[in-house]
Amino acid sequence: MTDSDLELIHAEIDGELDSRQRSELARRLLAEPEVRAVRDQLHRLCGRLETLEQVEPPAELQTRILTALPPTAMLTRARKSMPRWRYAALFAGVLGAGALVFETVRGPGPATSEMTGTMAAGAPVTLDTVSLSEGPVAGRVSLYREGTGLAVALELTASAPVDVLVATEGHTLRINGLAAESGAAGSQVVALPGGMKGQPVELTFLMSGRQVGSARLTVP
Amino acid sequence: MKEEDDPTLVLRCREGDRHAFEQLVRRYQRPVFNVALRMLRDRQDAMDVAQTTFLKAFEHLGDYDPTFRFYSWIYRIAINETLNALGARKPLTGLDGEEVDGTPGPERQADGEQTRRAIEDALMQIKPEQRSVITLRHFMQLSYEDMADILQLPEKTVKSRLYSARQALRERLLQRGVDLT
Numbered sequence: 404m405t406d407s408d409l410e411l412i413h414a415e416i417d418g419e420l421d422s423r424q425r426s427e428l429a430r431r432l433l434a435e436p437e438v439r440a441v442r443d444q445l446h447r448l449c450g451r452l453e454t455l456e457q458v459e460p461p462a463e464l465q466t467r468i469l470t471a472l473p474p475t476a477m478l479t480r481a482r483k484s485m486p487r488w489r490y491a492a493l494f495a496g497v498l499g500a501g502a503l504v505f506e507t508v509r510g511p512g513p514a515t516s517e518m519t520g521t522m523a524a525g526a527p528v529t530l531d532t533v534s535l536s537e538g539p540v541a542g543r544v545s546l547y548r549e550g551t552g553l554a555v556a557l558e559l560t561a562s563a564p565v566d567v568l569v570a571t572e573g574h575t576l577r578i579n580g581l582a583a584e585s586g587a588a589g590s591q592v593v594a595l596p597g598g599m600k601g602q603p604v605e606l607t608f609l610m611s612g613r614q615v616g617s618a619r620l621t622v623p
Numbered sequence: 624m625k626e627e628d629d630p631t632l633v634l635r636c637r638e639g640d641r642h643a644f645e646q647l648v649r650r651y652q653r654p655v656f657n658v659a660l661r662m663l664r665d666r667q668d669a670m671d672v673a674q675t676t677f678l679k680a681f682e683h684l685g686d687y688d689p690t691f692r693f694y695s696w697i698y699r700i701a702i703n704e705t706l707n708a709l710g711a712r713k714p715l716t717g718l719d720g721e722e723v724d725g726t727p728g729p730e731r732q733a734d735g736e737q738t739r740r741a742i743e744d745a746l747m748q749i750k751p752e753q754r755s756v757i758t759l760r761h762f763m764q765l766s767y768e769d770m771a772d773i774l775q776l777p778e779k780t781v782k783s784r785l786y787s788a789r790q791a792l793r794e795r796l797l798q799r800g801v802d803l804t
Contacts, residue, residue, distance in 0.1 A: 413786045417767075441793075444803040448793050452761035455739060460656035464670055468648050468677045472641070558639070590639060 404437045412442045416449050473527030473547065533618040540565055540608045546620035553595040555604060555620065557581060565615070568607040569593055629693035636684050644684075648677055651694065654763060655701045661758040662705045664747055672708050676701045695772040698763070702755050702773060709751050738801065745795035753788035760785055 411428040414420050420428065432439045527549040534543050542559035555569055559581060569576040581591050595604065600622055608616040627635075627646065635643035655676050659669035679700050680687075687696055746754055759765045759773060770785075771778045796803060 409786065409790070413782070413789065416789075440804075444793055444797070445789055447803045448789065448796065449761065451738060451742060452757065455742065455762060457653060457657045457762065458660065460652050460673065461666065461670060464652055464656060464673055465645075465648055467670070468652065468674050469645055471674060471678055472644070472681055473678075 404435065404441065408435070408438045409441070412438070412445055415442070416445060470529055471527070472529070473549065530623055531620040533620060535559070535608075535616060535618060538608075538616045539563075539610060540616045544606055544618050544620060546604060546622065553622065555593045555595060555606070557591045557593070557606075559590070559608075561610070563610055566609040566612075567591075568605075568609070569595075570605040570607070571595055572602050630689050633684065633687065633689060633693060636681075644681060647680075647693070647697075651697050652677070654694075655697060657762065658698060658701045658758055659705045659708075661746070661762050662702075662751065662754050663708060664743060668708055672701065672704045675704050679704070691772065692769070695769055698759070698765075698773045699775070702759075706751055706755070741796060741799055741801045742792075745792050745799065745801075748795050749788060749791040752784065753791055756781060756785040757788045757792065 408428075408431055411420065411424055411431070414424065415428060428442075432442065527547050529545055529547045530553075532543060532545040535541050540559055540561045542557070544558070545556045547554055547556065557567060557578075559565060559567075564580040567578045567581050569578065576593060578591055578593065602622055604620040604622070606618040606620070607614055608618075627643075629647070629650075632643040632647050636647070652673060656669055656673045659672035659676075660666065663669050663672065676697065680697055687693070746757065749757075755774070756770065759770045765773070767778045767781055770776075770781045774781060776784075793803065
């Protein structure tokens with residue numbers, strides 16, 4: 404039994420023998436009982452491997468995957484591939500582009516850097532999501548945790564620029580001009596201060612200074 | 624409804640369409656889960672690997688080169704994640720990554736369920752890199768070209784590894800008294 408014999412046997416299993424190799428293997432099978440035995444065993448083994456069926460993944464797998472998807476990466480990619488964003492230059496914050504207006508409306512609070520800093524590393528977990536389907540602003544807003552930080556992801560479609568007020572306990576973050584061309588998605592991620600357990604995040608959507616919608620996200 | 628092909632879905636994902644990624648998850652969760660399950664032999668671990676695989680794919684979609692097949696790319700992530708998971712397990716292995724066989728003496732194995740279990744046991748006793756080629760070739764029915772893409776190895780190396788893997792598996796089964804005649 405040589406290495407060459409084994410190569411011929413494996414190539415035969417894979418259906419890759421040419422006529423010369425087939426003849427060579429046939430000659431070896433006749434001459435060597437050991438080659439014959441190993442060849443039969445390998446054929447039988449591979450045949451049995453092929454009969455092992457795939458199993459269905461647990462039903463909850465898809466939900467688990469989709470729930471754990473972070474908005475961050477997708478939005479980053481989207482930004483790269485959507486130069487037509489008319490209003491993107493107005494934005495700032497975690498994804499950093501344009502002007503972000505931050506105003507503290509009541510009480511002391513964390514520094515602005517805490518509100519707009521880079522999210523810590525770690526697998527993001529979606530905590531709450533609200534879909535917007537009525538009114539002039541449509542899309543989805545999500546609250547998620549990444550590392551020790553919290554963030555709100557806004558994925559909105561509107562026919563005109565939308566200002567968004569993101570209000571947490573004692574602070575309001577104002578994003579000016581979030582929207583995109585008609586029919587296209589406009590997106591933004593806003594980092595929030597940590598330690599907000601049980602507190603709501605109130606979102607107010609404004610067009611030309613007039614409220615056109617609202618949403619509430621809750622930190623569990 | 625007509626199913627969109629992988630390049631179209633990837634393009635839509637890159638444009639911010641999460642629904643397109645959901646379709647990719649639906650399309651590939653089964654093979655990804657099965658690759659992990661065959662190599663880990665633990666449903667919970669396979670679930671974790673499948674989840675991590677798709678999260679990594681999602682995060683790195685911008686790095687994916689669409690001139691390559693999407694399934695090769697996602698299988699590559701799955702294999703790497705599975706090997707990582709195996710590496711993180713407490714070692715039940717002896718030298719050269721070969722697991723210690725705790726089975727006392729030869730067993731008489733009948734066809735069917737017992738043979739399936741014997742093969743699964745034997746698979747867990749060969750080296751992880753051997754297990755990966757057996758999984759891709761015999762469970763996922765992939766070609767050598769696809770396997771070379773996924774493992775980022777020359778086809779010749781893949782063949783050589785598969786040959787060794789079959790041999791190792793055969794020897795393990797014979798040691799366990801499984802009748803292969």
